[in-house]
Amino acid sequence: MIKTKQAAYTILEDGNVSSPGGFQAGGAAIGLRKGNKLDLGWIYSEVPASAAGVYTLNSFRAAPLLVTEESIRQEGKLQGIVVNSANANACTGEEGLINAYTMRQTFADQLGIPTAYAAVASTGLIGVQLPMDKVIDGIHSIELQGQADDFAHAILTTDTCTKQVAVTVSIDGVPVTIGGAAKGSGMIHPNMATMLAFVTTDAAIPADVLEQLLKQSTDQSYNMITIDGDTSTNDMVLVLANGKAGNKELHPGHADWEKFYAAFHYVSQELAKKIARDGEGATKLVEVRVQHAATAEEAGAIGKTIVASSLVKTAIYGADPNWGRIIMAAGNSGATFNPNNISVWLGDVQVVQAGKPAAFDEQSASKQLKQQTVVITIDLQEGSEEATAWGCDLSYDYVKINASYRT
Amino acid sequence: MIKTKQAAYTILEDGNVSSPGGFQAGGAAIGLRKGNKLDLGWIYSEVPASAAGVYTLNSFRAAPLLVTEESIRQEGKLQGIVVNSANANACTGEEGLINAYTMRQTFADQLGIPTAYAAVASTGLIGVQLPMDKVIDGIHSIELQGQADDFAHAILTTDTCTKQVAVTVSIDGVPVTIGGAAKGSGMIHPNMATMLAFVTTDAAIPADVLEQLLKQSTDQSYNMITIDGDTSTNDMVLVLANGKAGNKELHPGHADWEKFYAAFHYVSQELAKKIARDGEGATKLVEVRVQHAATAEEAGAIGKTIVASSLVKTAIYGADPNWGRIIMAAGNSGATFNPNNISVWLGDVQVVQAGKPAAFDEQSASKQLKQQTVVITIDLQEGSEEATAWGCDLSYDYVKINASYRT
Incomplete structure (x- = not known):
């Protein structure tokens, strides 16, 4: 709600x-x-x-x-x-x-x-x-x-x-x-x-x-x-x-x-x-909401690591609901949490339930990644702190723009 | 030598x-x-x-x-x-x-x-x-x-x-x-x-x-x-x-x-x-050598930050001798050094001399970035430690491979 x-x-x-x-x-x-x-x-x-x-x-x-x-x-x-x-x-x-x-x-x-x-x-x-x-x-x-x-x-x-x-x-x-x-x-x-x-x-x-x-x-x-x-x-x-x-x-x-x-x-x-x-080559805004973290710092670190991951960004560009990369990025954030409690949503489609794959419809999940604003929600069940991070997808145009910025 | x-x-x-x-x-x-x-x-x-x-x-x-x-x-x-x-x-x-x-x-x-x-x-x-x-x-x-x-x-x-x-x-x-x-x-x-x-x-x-x-x-x-x-x-x-x-x-x-x-x-x-x-989509091996650092850890941090920078990687893909991005990445590494002492080489072409642009030939520098192995050398003039990091360039194919890994 x-x-x-x-x-x-x-x-x-x-x-x-x-x-x-x-x-x-x-x-x-x-x-x-x-x-x-x-x-x-x-x-x-x-x-x-x-x-x-x-x-x-x-x-x-x-x-x-x-x-x-x-x-x-x-x-x-x-x-x-x-x-x-x-x-x-x-x-x-x-x-x-x-x-x-x-x-x-x-x-x-x-x-x-x-x-x-x-x-x-x-x-x-x-x-x-x-x-x-x-x-x-x-x-x-x-x-x-x-x-x-x-x-x-x-x-x-x-x-x-x-x-x-x-x-x-x-x-x-x-x-x-x-x-x-x-x-x-x-x-x-x-x-x-x-x-x-x-x-x-x-x-x-x-x-x-x-x-x-x-x-x-x-x-x-x-x-x-x-x-x-x-x-x-x-x-x-x-x-x-x-x-x-x-x-x-x-x-x-x-x-x-x-x-x-x-x-x-x-x-x-x-x-x-x-x-x-409007990030270079971006086609979408990505918003990562991290909820129920032990500390606001850890919530922020997880959000920023997910939104910065090239693998997450390319998957969003391709509208591929490859949630494993989101989990992987959360695990790289340096934050301490129990991997068996984490849940993940793409838009309103739950893809991970308590650390394990949730049963979800690929088409519906992919549709969530085709929005102009893609919302990823992470629930850690560790505490009461939260944070939101923003970024964009990684597209061919990012490479194009940056391979020839000066020339 | x-x-x-x-x-x-x-x-x-x-x-x-x-x-x-x-x-x-x-x-x-x-x-x-x-x-x-x-x-x-x-x-x-x-x-x-x-x-x-x-x-x-x-x-x-x-x-x-x-x-x-x-x-x-x-x-x-x-x-x-x-x-x-x-x-x-x-x-x-x-x-x-x-x-x-x-x-x-x-x-x-x-x-x-x-x-x-x-x-x-x-x-x-x-x-x-x-x-x-x-x-x-x-x-x-x-x-x-x-x-x-x-x-x-x-x-x-x-x-x-x-x-x-x-x-x-x-x-x-x-x-x-x-x-x-x-x-x-x-x-x-x-x-x-x-x-x-x-x-x-x-x-x-x-x-x-x-x-x-x-x-x-x-x-x-x-x-x-x-x-x-x-x-x-x-x-x-x-x-x-x-x-x-x-x-x-x-x-x-x-x-x-x-x-x-x-x-x-x-x-x-x-x-x-x-x-x-053989990184995803890579067309070249990138080797970053950091020399005369105060500590081996700082040398390593600088090397890894440079080789991980998307902006550096795309510039290498495009053979663009945009050394500002290398400097920028070094500055983001968390290592402590005097920016006014840093020198940078692309292959054997010096592009930065003591923190300032060196006079160099764009064509020669660009040629260094077209090698199968691109060597970037950073000299900090801070001490006697060194480290080498390896990576690859960031190409259109990286995006292609990762936007559709599962589908």
Whole structure:
């Protein structure tokens, strides 16, 4: 039985990063991507906003991450973000770091904001220096009054569609809006990926509270998706809160905190799921729900291992109800559980009952794997904790895209 | 410069598991695989042999592993091994366990050896009960004087070729021979995989020494290969030493121990590399050498992470010298090193020098990735430890094979 929870927030049609009050966003084509595609995006807040970020755990952290982290560390505030696609400015040494600083300075000057209030992000090919003449000319061409949809397009690489969402929620009786845009596609794995996500809100909330909120929400959204098990050098989620809504400052003791958290978390999960669904070569979103685990960590580990398994992913692509691979992946997760208690469902078709094959109709099970969203449920009968992980199938197109990314 | 070490052992042409004295092996077609392929294999030693095994670390351990481990635990001896392909007898509950015991008993009776001297192994589809009538009839049809090549064929699943090797080495002035056969293909990952390997030797060596030798050699051979990052429920390496060569009992204090170890380890590495080269859909063997690491564990972790990365594997398939992905994978390994010191070579073409792009010719680098064996070298400049990992590229055929394995 599905429990219907009354959502305290409203999803905005065509919502985006400029849905919250006081934000603008736009994009331009500056010649970094082939075919004159949009490749430079920017977000601007009319007033300095509380800011927080989470960053890749890869040992190689790209130059723009170092520069953006430095900006946020100064006052916990940002007023503008500039993003380029096609080039990650990663593994580019000192020259790359200088280029990221130059990019930040040029952008801050163009908007007339303090250097420390500007953030930079890059995504694309690793190990090539940014063509700074194009980047600088591009930033000089930025004019406010842009289209948020252009921003969403400008940050893409091998993505096939934009990823945008916004919700509104009543806090202290005033409407507070949260918007977001993200890009994903390859190198997507728990603990950040070549994944960039930008969240804006007109809520009033201090930077330290925002940081805790972002970390907590990230652990159950962006960090629960995987495309190919690789973690990029450039992953980053940034959130800006400019206080334009006029609510009282939010913190965990605030009467409407749970409502705000739920709305914020919805935005995180929606962006994460949109990234997973649009994984390189993906034809389906895969959602793995792990129930009755001893700990939430073990539930998460099992979910992520299943959704990351190439054998599970290819079986889903082929709509083959080969549940042995799901069991095998669960057994590789490092989690401790009794294999004789595990049950598995593909959609609503039970395929494993207490560690043994359940009697099921192959056709019905295969049909469950042909849905646009494939749901796999694992019940461990070990405890009361749960977790959900998201990913996608592994198709011929994944190989095609990645065998010739540069050429 | 390549250092040529005088090998103390000789590689036997067409060597196999019956090359050592006192061993026989064979195979039969008993109707488990489609197209009347060989699907039941056996090895027999004329006298009880010292025996040791290493097993999968997957939480789900298939029934035949439990039964074989029980056999070896009793006296540290084996005299016969029976293997079926097409069905893994994994996740089959109590019925599966009873079937594995029945398989062992039937085989022991057929050969006239004690039950505790018989081992069983299975590989293939998970979660389906063995058709015991076929298995029992098949075992009853076993006659000694078989062909070792038939054994090597009978243990295959999606493998495209047999994997066999044998070497001879002089110990105490008498020739000692070591032979092996293996199967691999999918679900191959460090710490065992759907990988079965069987090693025979006529050396005299006690079971406890043999077990230590096997574990040590496994860590630098079978456990250093990966095909798709998944670890099977059925992986097992068994070694039998029947003492027929007439050498003095081997142990680490024996004057010829190093020679014997080198010969034994060559067999392990050759079988492991043959498995990696024949990974599902593979077109090339990939060898990743990590040098000057702080610890051997970190060197191994970096090598395995690189060779397991889908993005690295697809780039190698496409002969795209996209070294950023190699760097990215190294950064995801969990090893600690200074990114500014790392250097990378594709074959003999240096592509990264101290953390930054080296000037290199794209054509030459791409040519390195078109070899039958692609060698990637990573130099960390952190210490003096090293490790080598093996894998394969990721092609369209991997997807093809795995999207329709059962159908």
